[in-house]
Amino acid sequence: MNKQSIYIEKMKSQLDELNSNMNKLQAKAEEAKEDARDMYKAEMVKLQDQSKLAVAKLGEMKTASEETWETMVTEMEKVRDAFTHSFHYFKSQI
DSSP, X not given: OOHHHHHHHHHHHHXXXXXXXXXXXXXXXXXXXXXXXXXXXXXXXXHHHHHHHHHHXXXXXXXXXXXXXXXXXXXXXXXXXXXXXXXXXXXXXX
């Protein structure tokens, strides 16, 4: 495996884990009281949007050229970090 393939697999694994944990949180949010549930649903939509963005960025990385690879890594890490931060914030609110 080359450096790019290893990185892509690492990112995919991290995103898969975040998505799995997000699904567990969604189940918890569904159990919340009605007023809190509406807030949790709105936050969950934001998390799902960030997840889609991260998956799309990962897809772009699979076809990145050597010239754009480092830029793509930086962008991917920003997207992943934002998703991770939002996830942990949401988790702390439940």
